[in-house]
Amino acid sequence: MISIKNLHARIEEKEIIKGxxxxxxxxxxxxxxxxxxxxxxxxxxxIAGREEYEVTDGEILMNGKNLLDLEPxxxxxxxxxxxxxxxxxxxxxxxNTFMRTALNAQRKxxxxxxxxxxxxxxxxxxxxxxxxxxxDMLKRALNEGCSGGEKKRNEVxxxxxxEPTFAVLDETDSGLDIDALRVxxxxxxxxxxxxxxxxxxxxxxxxxxxxxPDVVHVLADGRIVETGGPELALRLEEEGYAKFVGEAA
Amino acid sequence: MSNASAIKETVYYKAETAQIxxxxxxxxxxxxxxxxxxxxxxxxxxxxxxxxxxxPYPKLERWKYSNFYPVLKKMDLAPAALTDIWHGDLSxxxxxxxxxxxxxxQDLLCATAPQSDEIKDDNAFWYLNDLQNVQGWVIDIPANTxxxxxxxxKTVNKDxxxxxxxxxxxxxxxxxxxMDEQHQHETNDHAYFKNWVTQIVLEDNAxxxxxxxxxxxxxxxxxxxxxxxxGRDARxxxxxxxxxxxxxxxxxxxxxxxxxxHASVRSSADVGADQHIDLTTCMYHNVKSCTxxxxxxxxxxxxxxxxxxxxxxxxxxxxxxxxxxxxxALLLSPLASMHAKPELEIYADEVKxxxxxxxGAMDEKSLFYARSRGIPYEDARAxxxxxxxEEVKDGLPLTTGE
Numbered sequence: 001m002i003s004i005k006n007l008h009a010r011i012e013e014k015e016i017i018k019g020x021x022x023x024x025x026x027x028x029x030x031x032x033x034x035x036x037x038x039x040x041x042x043x044x045x046x047i048a049g050r051e052e053y054e055v056t057d058g059e060i061l062m063n064g065k066n067l068l069d070l071e072p073x074x075x076x077x078x079x080x081x082x083x084x085x086x087x088x089x090x091x092x093x094x095x096n097t098f099m100r101t102a103l104n105a106q107r108k109x110x111x112x113x114x115x116x117x118x119x120x121x122x123x124x125x126x127x128x129x130x131x132x133x134x135x136d137m138l139k140r141a142l143n144e145g146c147s148g149g150e151k152k153r154n155e156v157x158x159x160x161x162x163e164p165t166f167a168v169l170d171e172t173d174s175g176l177d178i179d180a181l182r183v184x185x186x187x188x189x190x191x192x193x194x195x196x197x198x199x200x201x202x203x204x205x206x207x208x209x210x211x212x213p214d215v216v217h218v219l220a221d222g223r224i225v226e227t228g229g230p231e232l233a234l235r236l237e238e239e240g241y242a243k244f245v246g247e248a249a
Numbered sequence: 250m251s252n253a254s255a256i257k258e259t260v261y262y263k264a265e266t267a268q269i270x271x272x273x274x275x276x277x278x279x280x281x282x283x284x285x286x287x288x289x290x291x292x293x294x295x296x297x298x299x300x301x302x303x304x305p306y307p308k309l310e311r312w313k314y315s316n317f318y319p320v321l322k323k324m325d326l327a328p329a330a331l332t333d334i335w336h337g338d339l340s341x342x343x344x345x346x347x348x349x350x351x352x353x354x355q356d357l358l359c360a361t362a363p364q365s366d367e368i369k370d371d372n373a374f375w376y377l378n379d380l381q382n383v384q385g386w387v388i389d390i391p392a393n394t395x396x397x398x399x400x401x402x403k404t405v406n407k408d409x410x411x412x413x414x415x416x417x418x419x420x421x422x423x424x425x426x427x428m429d430e431q432h433q434h435e436t437n438d439h440a441y442f443k444n445w446v447t448q449i450v451l452e453d454n455a456x457x458x459x460x461x462x463x464x465x466x467x468x469x470x471x472x473x474x475x476x477x478x479x480g481r482d483a484r485x486x487x488x489x490x491x492x493x494x495x496x497x498x499x500x501x502x503x504x505x506x507x508x509x510x511h512a513s514v515r516s517s518a519d520v521g522a523d524q525h526i527d528l529t530t531c532m533y534h535n536v537k538s539c540t541x542x543x544x545x546x547x548x549x550x551x552x553x554x555x556x557x558x559x560x561x562x563x564x565x566x567x568x569x570x571x572x573x574x575x576x577x578a579l580l581l582s583p584l585a586s587m588h589a590k591p592e593l594e595i596y597a598d599e600v601k602x603x604x605x606x607x608x609g610a611m612d613e614k615s616l617f618y619a620r621s622r623g624i625p626y627e628d629a630r631a632x633x634x635x636x637x638x639e640e641v642k643d644g645l646p647l648t649t650g651e
Contacts (some may be wrong), residue, residue: 013571039395048617049617049620050623051327051617067523071625071626072617072621073620073621073623073624073625073626073629074621075621075622076621076622077623081621081622082621084618086616087618088614088618090615090619090633090636091633091636091637091640092635092636092639092640093633097632098619098622098632099627101624101632102619102622102623102624103623105622105623105624105625105628106622106623109623109625114508141636158622162622181361191478212434
């Protein structure tokens, strides 16, 4: 279970998260929706451990540990994974090299044996095939020259390889056409199980047609302002966020 | 600066040069005997020019960033014999003295230093090398010969030595050679000065892959002049990987003489402390349809300095020239510095010349991306640095026997 308690955070002098609390049970998919500037991506960045945000209060508990006390790489080894809204291009580092380094770094931090290249390839090949990531892409520099869709598929492939217990998807639907969206959603759905929790952050309801959430939250002005079932997402699609933007202001 | 004080400064530097190099000059002059008249004459001329101009000083445009005086003054230099060890097919490698009767060898030894038509002061290190221009090696690859095994040169210098070395390479028509230089050191306390001149002649459709692993002592000074002439469709690939040396001036003069030729000059440095790595190039596109690229990647820690002065000259009529330059530096300390100065001198009409220079810190976003996947900070940083440096190898035919 992941438990976010009374989280406050700011960047420079501007407070962005203003007392956010959230509990995600094991095996559940929670969606966070909200207007632009509500703090959705900030929340994702804070969970993953990006340093430019200053957390002024609150905690994020997972496996009894406060994630905020851990370095980003330690969080990853604990089972946190963030799929980036804008995955980075890393020139000169092939996807295979990056992935194997990451996988083995996590295994090492957890005190497990490292995977040799044969075991690694055995693991990645079928997953890559399912997600339509070609051998050529695995050998190429990570995300370099890739389309938006290819980058997002790469993110889901990394998630499948790293097998996190808590996956945060930051606007994974942005920049995807409907076919690409389906491939990515199928990839995510294949990873759903009783131990793994998801936090799906999105501006649009569309993604949630493909990744069906158990719980939907509305984030506005740095707080959760409403929580409901999947029907809440549909209502938001119809009514828009105007009501919440007004309330918060 | 007034003319009078400029003259005063020149006089000062000349005196300094004389002091540093007096014993070396004296010995070099005594050693010269039974040489062909032209070579002996050349040495005399070089002596006059060197004493006239002295070691280049920072007031000279192309030496602004690299001042060798403070480094050389601290050394107590004595001339040293060569310490080179060669590996590979040694039938292609001969001492210059054994080849001195050959006309092409004499022609190279007597060749004018590359920039002498412009500014004579720039070439003092070349003149200094000329004093001992028969100390070194001739590598002669006949036509239609592909040398499968790379020629490997290992060189290690001792403390307080001056090492002048000349290497003459001729790769015949349709031939190919891979040459790898390993510049090594015994300990980082050894202060020495290497002043090398390498002259390379690539005949039509010849190819030379020329790599240099520079791992000299952190107290060493090293000046390398490499002059290349390329015949029709010839290809030169020069790669220097810098790790060592206190001060290194790596200078290329590349002259295209035949159409369709290509030259690459690549240099990477991963240096710290007070190391100073200078790459200065001149690409002379004198004929049509030649291509050149220059890629420089410097990772600078501590108080390290990088210099890239890259000149592309395109003569009138040298149309369809494609010359590019790219210099990127990663500054990993607030005291590190990089000077990048591209120079384009273009007299032809149909020309493609691109240049770009960037300087910056490590990309924090990429670093975070790697860390968010579980790669610890130091490893993530090392991975990104290694990838950055690898870019100098892009597109080079580095494997042999292809």
